[in-house]
Amino acid sequence: MNKPWLKPIFFDTLRADLFPLKTHEEGVVRMYHCGPTLYSCPTIGNWRSFLFSDVLRRTLEWGGWKVFQAMNITDVGHMRESDDSSLKIDPIQEKAKEKGLSPWDIVARYEKQFFSDMDSLNMKKPTHMSKATKHIDDMVSMIRELVDKGYAYESNGNIYFSVKSFKKYGNLSKNLIEKLDLGHRIDINSEKRDARDFALWKTDPKHLMKWDTELGCDGFPGWHIECSAMVNSLFGDKLDIHSGGEDLVFPHHECEIAQSEAFSGKKLAGHWMHCRFLLVDGGKMGKSLGNAYTPSDIYNRGFNGSELRYSLIRGHYRQPLNFSFELLKDSRSALKRLHNFVQDLDDVKEANSHNHDFVQKYKDSFVDFMQKDLDVPQAIAVVMDLVKDSRKKGLDDIAVSAKSFLSEVNEVLGIFVKQDSSDNQKIKEMIEERNKARDDKDWKKADCIRDELLGLGIQIKDSSSGTTWNKIK
Ligand SMILES: [Zn+2]
Structure with a gap:
């Protein structure tokens, strides 16, 4: 049996309180985080939420837990309001029409960029990743059963979940049923028995992605049902942590709970964790405001993936984080301080004795802060204190234990990305691939590789004598 040493206490949105992590199987965590809808590149706001789930997973693995981490890729059904709020549109389908491509091509294009950004941000690939369209059969059988059990009904070819049939609807978001329409727009749709009912399945011969079932x-399918079906097919009723951005609490997660719990009669998840919004320059982030940056936008301005990662994880996940280019610059100097420290530790020729006691007290505090609701800002402050205090004390007798502690810090936060010779080989190959794309006049591919390199902190320069590269300082 797996016996983890880390005993985490996390804030649970449903209980609205801190709660010790208790899982279905000892030493094992099954977690699910709502992933991207791929009609465009996810923004740094989306990445704040994905990286929160990465730090959560890394922390648990470091603490001795065996982790199964699942994330969905939404490639169908996620409708959103049109810009004038007059109707619901399918953004993947809209993008496909605009570009003259199929919805599948649109998803494939952004999926490639998504994984490349994941790589540049040093996020571990979730152990399970799946597209919604791979789970159509699971969704259909779940919907069938919800209809059979009387939780859902058919109307004009569409199938809706009856909110009134599920008494706990509103518990997660604390949106009491009578207050629901105050906080969220609810469309008046005569097909529904109740304005709050939501779609599980829609019929539309004009929709580009459709199935005969x-x-x-x-x-x-509707959007909410994909997560319920995926969780059920991957974990049954043994999901320990369900997480996502705070914008998903209502209606998405509320609807997931209703569907899953009506279906199984069991709790959907043991713990609910939500990451707060990312603000930009103190205000909201939005496409129309021109500040909905993607990682490529940040790399094009000369910052690298480590600096962006550090900026996005350094705030407490339950506090809004204010992103700015000042923050990025500050992250750059913090990382530089850390890198210089590691370098100086490496340069200690003869490490005399191993002064574990000195480093241990920093490690204990780091563990305490990470264990109590992932307090990354305080944990980072501990690491910075170690750097400062060690410099005062001298590095000779602490080098060995400090290095070992910092490698644990890196396991958890993933902020030191070392460039070794195999990286240099990879960079060389990427530059060759880009040059070949340029020869073939495939400018899109060439630009994409350039952005990928920027994400790795590599700036390239073309001249008549060839292409050279340097690390961004
Ligand atoms: Zn979801």
Whole structure:
């Protein structure tokens, strides 16, 4: 049996309190985080939430837990309001029409960029990643059963979940049923028995992504049902932590709970964790405001993936984080301080004795802060104190234990990315691939590789004698 040494206490949105992590199987955590909808590149706001789940996973693994981490990729069904709020549109389908491509091509294009950004931000790939469209059968059988059990009904070819049939609806978001329409727009739709009911399955012969199933022809799923179906197919009723950005609490997670718990009669998740918004320059982030930056936008301004990662994880996940280019610059100098320290530790020729006691007290505090609701800002402050105090004391007798502690810090926060010779080989190969794309006049591919390199902190320069590269300082 797996016996983890880390005993985390996390804030649970449903209980609205800190709560010790208790899982279905001892030493094992099954976690699920709502992933991106791929009609464009996820913004740094989305990445704040994905990296929160990465730090959560890394912390648990470091603490001796065996982690199964799942994340979905939404490639169908996520409708959103049109710019004038007059109707619901499918953004993947809209993008496909605009570009003259199929919705599948659109998703494939942004999926490639998504994984490349994941790499440049040093996020571990979740152990399970799956697209919604790979789970159509799971969704159909879940919907079938919800109809059979009386939680869902068919109306005009569409199938809706009846909110009134599920008594706990509103518990997560604390949106009491009578207050629901105050906080969220609810469309008036005469097909529904109740304005709050939400779609599980829709029928539309004009929709580009559609399936013939036992629910009927030309149908496609609603957005919420994909996560319920995926969790059920991967973990059954043994999900320990469900997480996501705070914007998903209502309606998405509220609807997931209703579907899953009506289906199984069991709790969907043991713990609910939500990461707060990312602000930009003290205000909201939005496409129309021109500040909905993607990682490539940041790399194009000369910053690298480590600096962006550090900026996005350095705030407490339950506090809004204010992103700015000043923050990025500050992260750059903090990382430089850390890198210089590691370098100086490496340069200690003869490490005399191993003064574990000195480093141990910093490590104990680091563990305490990470263990109590992932307090990354305080944990980072401890590391910075170690750097400062060690410099005063001298590095000779602490070098060995400090290095070992910092490698644990890196396991948890993933902020030191070492460039070794195999990286140099990879950079060389990427530059060759880019030059070949340029020869073939495939400018899109060439630009994409350039952005990928920027994400790795590599700036390239073309001249008549060839392409050279340097690390961004
Ligand atoms: Zn979800």
